[in-house]
Amino acid sequence: MNNENSVQETLSWKEFMKVEMRVGTIISAEGFPEVRNPAYKLIVDFGPLGTRKTSAQITKLYSPEELVGQQVIAVVNFPPKQIANIMSECLVMGAVDGKEVTLIKPGKKVENGMRVG
Secondary structure, three states: OOOOOOOOOOOOHHHHHOOOEEEEEEEEEEEOOOOOOOOEEEEEEOHHHOEEEEEEOOOOOOOHHHHOOOEEEEEOOOOOEEEOOEEEOOEEOEEEEOOEEEEOOOOOOOOOOOEEO
């Protein structure tokens, strides 16, 4: 069964620990008209890890103004990926329901760069 509501594959703890998810604060969010699907260009501050650029298809539920200052969870150890005219340096995590993406965030403010695991 290959359906997005089923568990695809079991990972070992060692494999899971390779995925480096960190908390960061969005410091910049702007429209990204160069991409096919509506998205924003984001710059996220990960504290001691510095800032990282990315693109996020979250335009249906969020405006750029409300994103700035919000903390998010992102994977920071994927290789950089070219998306239109920017090099994406992290993957902001979200719950996907059809075409809408709801950001995954800490329940309370924590230090930027804190590891999730």
